[in-house]
Amino acid sequence: MFVALRDLKNARGRFVLMSVVIVLITFLVTFLASLTEGLARESTSAVTELPADRLVFSMPAPGDSPAFTASQVTAGVWEEWAQLPGVQTAEPLGVATTRAESAGTTASVTTLGVIPGSALAPQRVTPGTVLLSTGAAEDLRIGTGETVTLGGRELTVAAVADSDASFAHTPAVWTSLEDWQAIGARGADGDEPVATVVALTTSGASDADLAAADNENGTTTLTRADARSAVSSFAGENTSLTTMQAFLLVISALVVGAFFSVWTISRSGEIAVLKALGASTAYLLRDALGQAALLLVGGVALGTGLAAGGAALLPGTVPVALTAGTTLVPAAGLIVLGLLGAGVSVARITGIDPHAALAAR
């Protein structure tokens, strides 16, 4: 990059301007990615942190997508599933967002009902008590031993679990399935106990086995990760935020491409000189792409650093989650797409005819 480095130094203003644009776009993309991840966790962490690998949804209307708000499974269903070969455990899990009242305040929480002693809750729950997530304890400003009214039912706080699980942007609390049914069972007809979904741990059950069982029981089984889309708040947010990120990535590629396009055109005279002096096309492309890579890597690194620093400074109420996936992945995407944009632009180097271009200079 003999010439490219000296061009960078010589046309500092132009390159600084371009770097600032890359930094800002990177900042925005990284921040959006972290926000997407943070919001996704607020919507679904109670599901994704379950010690289960699959969730079974009932399908009230055939053809609908599985949804936590619509699903309702009976004891018969989870007993059927428990007997399936390859299924180690099949436990009912109730999920219902309810109003919670403590002495001081009220808040929305999501109550997860489990069989007493179930591993689906972070700690053992017993009838008449409730286990709070840290978020619920904060929102309700209560601790162990105090009472909370959940959907009209008074329960004693057994403990505050070391978990910040939440569901549909409300903090999670855990109760026994019995208490949950009193709070959250919607339209339980007859006397058969119900839950929202069945949580499975499987080993060696093939997808075909599971599909066959689904067919038989009129259910849909999703992996834990896929079950996120059954949370209505997640589905909407995630699609729009991911679309925004994709647009930003494409825009940044186009901006970088446009910049290098103009830059390449403005220096086509010098490229002609270099060709006349004996620079091969490969040499010139290397030079130009190296320059673009330097600009991109520098700008993206700075932008990612700023976004990470900025996100760390934000108050806890803003749901941003900084992970490798929300910083390094978008950064790599920006660099790859930016290089692609630059590559398309500098490819015109190959078409420059030194004789004609020199005559015009």
Place this chain on the structure above:
Amino acid sequence: MDLHLEHLTLTYPDGESSLTAVDDVDLTVPAGSTTALLGPSGSGKSSLLAVAAGLTAPDHGVVRFGGEQVFTSATPAARATRERLNRIGMVFQSPQLLGSLTALEQLELHAHLRGRRPASVRSRALELLAAVGVADHRHKRPAQLSGGQRQRVAIARALVGRPEVLLVDEPTSALDHERGTQVVELITQLARELGAATLLVSHDASTLTTADRTVRMRDGRIEEPAGTVAA
């Protein structure tokens, strides 16, 4: 190595018809000697140099270095570029320096293009810059040099790779008569030292006293008989 131009013809598309800029030119420049090419504007001098440098392919004819056929109408551009890099030194009609490189870097670039460390030619580059009289300006970029200084940097650049063939287009156009004569003298002397076959285009016959031979061009053709200027 001698430079042989054999039956070179170059035409440019010109609307419906075409314009013959170089018309069946035959010319030999012996190694170490300088042949001056004189002729009115538009007679095809720069075009002939472009063909000799492989910058554009001739319609017919062959460029030979010694016995080796180097450029023909069928030479691929990549091969021509490689030959230019390794065997040809060129001075263009305007200096054509690179805007962000200092005078010294213009010369060091040649080593980089050949895949060597730029510093590996530094002492030779400084020697050449001193020979053309711009050593004091080695850290200046083209915008900080005068027209004549730029042209002299361009001459030094053409010589840094020890070319077998040196093609020089109007090196004296930005210089006064005295300076111009000196520059031509310098080129002929350096060409002799290097053993480079040198073809030097000029408008101004009075600067060419040191050239080994002078030929005239008109309408794309070499005029007969080629006069010889006393060396």
